[in-house]
Each structure stands twice: as structure tokens, then as C-alpha cells.
Amino acid sequence: MIPLQHFLLVGAILFCLGLFAVITRKNAIQILMGIELMINASILNLVAFGKYDKINNTGQIFALFIIVLAAAAVAVALVIILNLYKRAKTIDPNQTDTLQG
Amino acid sequence: MDITQIIFYFLAAVAVLSGLFVVGSANLVRSVFMFFVTLFSVAGLYVFALADFVALTQVVVYVGGVLVLLLFTFMLSSKNALEGIENIPKNLWASNRIQAIVIATLFMGILSLTFFSIDFENLNWIKAAIAHNNVKLVTDNDIKNIGINLMGRYLLPLEMIAILLMMTLIGAAHIARKEPKG
Numbered sequence: 203m204i205p206l207q208h209f210l211l212v213g214a215i216l217f218c219l220g221l222f223a224v225i226t227r228k229n230a231i232q233i234l235m236g237i238e239l240m241i242n243a244s245i246l247n248l249v250a251f252g253k254y255d256k257i258n259n260t261g262q263i264f265a266l267f268i269i270v271l272a273a274a275a276v277a278v279a280l281v282i283i284l285n286l287y288k289r290a291k292t293i294d295p296n297q298t299d300t301l302q303g
Numbered sequence: 304m305d306i307t308q309i310i311f312y313f314l315a316a317v318a319v320l321s322g323l324f325v326v327g328s329a330n331l332v333r334s335v336f337m338f339f340v341t342l343f344s345v346a347g348l349y350v351f352a353l354a355d356f357v358a359l360t361q362v363v364v365y366v367g368g369v370l371v372l373l374l375f376t377f378m379l380s381s382k383n384a385l386e387g388i389e390n391i392p393k394n395l396w397a398s399n400r401i402q403a404i405v406i407a408t409l410f411m412g413i414l415s416l417t418f419f420s421i422d423f424e425n426l427n428w429i430k431a432a433i434a435h436n437n438v439k440l441v442t443d444n445d446i447k448n449i450g451i452n453l454m455g456r457y458l459l460p461l462e463m464i465a466i467l468l469m470m471t472l473i474g475a476a477h478i479a480r481k482e483p484k485g
């Protein structure tokens with residue numbers, strides 16, 4: 203059987219890769235992909251611990267909820283990015299520093 | 304070494320390496336397509352954590368929905384995205400890359416220090432789960448149990464998720480609508 207630590211290690215590596223992407227990227231889509239990577243790492247942790255809860259299935263059910271929330275967040279974020287591109291002609295978060303127009 | 308262990312570590316290596324490529328590649332299209340590989344291999348890891356249903360949902364929702372949306376946005380703003388890529392400096396020191404490496408490595412160190420110092424086999428709740436025969440086995444078929452729990456014990460969170468999805472739908476349609484003239 204695979205020990206729990208190895209699941210957590212893969213999750214931690216993926217989370218830190220996502221963190222790196224969020225800090226360094228200059229493109230809103232790639233920052234969103236970094237956030238998705240972090241969400242996936244947290245789902246991996248939930249699922250790994252959910253093995254010890256056969257009756258209530260808490261880990262897996264909340265993993266499903268997180269997937270749904272992430273999908274909803276991505277839909278809204280992409281609409282916002284498209285609107286930002288339409289208004290500011292850029293999707294670099296460093297350059298979009300005006301609030302009006 | 305067992306065949307399941309070999310497959311698990313192979314999938315973990317694929318997930319980490321493709322994640323590295325997603326994060327490090329200067330080419331946006333390649334990193335989006337490499338994100339497919341990462342999501343698929345993470346879904347494989349869910350299977351090894353005995354969560355088949357979550358793995359299937361991951362494939363359907365993420366690979367089928369989220370990545371298509373990402374590609375769609377990329378296509379709609381592609382001219383600008385390609386411009387931005389040429390401006391990315393190649394060396395290590397530029398665009399606060401070294402700080403990000405330091406932060407990510409330190410965070411990784413803290414996380415792994417934490418969970419390698421915990422003895423999971425002797426935690427109270429895990430010992431209780433093992434004692435009450437509450438651990439999932441490979442032969443279990445727990446999709447039915449997930450459905451029953453979703454409609455019973457977790458009905459309130461499910462309804463809240465449903466309301467939130469509807470709010471997201473309406474909100475996205477509202478933001479994306481054409482501006483009225485004048």
C-alpha cells in the first residue's frame with residue numbers, strides 16, 4: 203500500500219508549483235492555471251485522507267464540491283479576463299492598474 | 304516492488320514534471336496543452352487514493368470544461384497574449400523569479416517537514432477508523448454510498464453549491480453582456 207506521506211508530498215510539490223506560477227507569470231490566464239494547480243493539490247490531499255472515512259465519505263464529497271467551485275470560479279474569472287482585454291487591451295495584471303475605464 | 308507502486312510513482316513523476324513544464328514554459332499554448340497531461344495524471348493519482356468517482360469527475364469537469372474554457376479565452380485574446388510572451392525575459396533573475404523560487408521552496412520545506420514529522424499510523428482518528436473497520440478497501444464499490452451521502456448527510460452543502468452555480472451563471476452572463484449604448 204502506498205503511504206499517506208507520498209500522496210501529501212506530491213500534493214505539496216504541485217501546490218508549490220502553482221504558487222511559483224502565481225508569483226512569476228505575467229499573463230492572467232497562466233496565473234489562473236497556477237491557481238488550478240493549487241486547487242488540484244488540495245483535492246489530492248482531501249482524497250488521500252478520505253480513504254479513512256468509508257461510511258461518511260467526507261473527503262471525496264468535499265473533493266467533488268471543490269471541483270464544482272473551481273469550475274464556477276474559472277468561468278467567472280475567464281469572463282472577467284475577456285472583459286479586461288476588451289477594455290484595457292492587455293491581460294497583464296501588472297499593467298491593469300486603473301479602476302475607471 | 305509492486306505493480307501498483309510502480310504505476311503510482313510513474314503517475315506522480317508525470318504529474319510533477321508536466322507541472323514543472325506548465326509553470327516554466329514560455330510558450331502559453333504548450334503550457335495549456337501540458338496542463339492536460341497534469342490533470343490526467345492527477346486523476347490517476349485519485350484512483351490510487353481509492354476515489355474513482357472523483358477521478359472521473361476530474362476528467363469530465365476539468366479536462367472537458369475548464370481546459371476548453373482556458374483555450375477559448377486564449378484564442379479570444381491571443382494577439383495580446385503572444386505579444387506578452389516575447390517580453391518575458393529569459394534569464395533567472397528577471398521578473399522576480401528568484402524570489403518566487405525561494406518562497407516556493409521554503410513553503411515546500413515547511414509542508415514536507417510538517418507531514419514527515421507526523422506519524423499518521425498513530426493518529427487517534429486514523430486508529431479509530433482502522434479499529435471500526437472504516438478504511439476503504441480496493442474491492443469496495445462506494446459510488447452508491449457517495450450518492451446516498453450526497454442526498455442525505457450532505458444535502459445542505461449540495462443545495463448551497465447549486466445556488467452558487469446558478470449565481471455564477473447569472474453573474475457571468477451579466478458581466479459578459481454587451482454594454483448598452485449611451
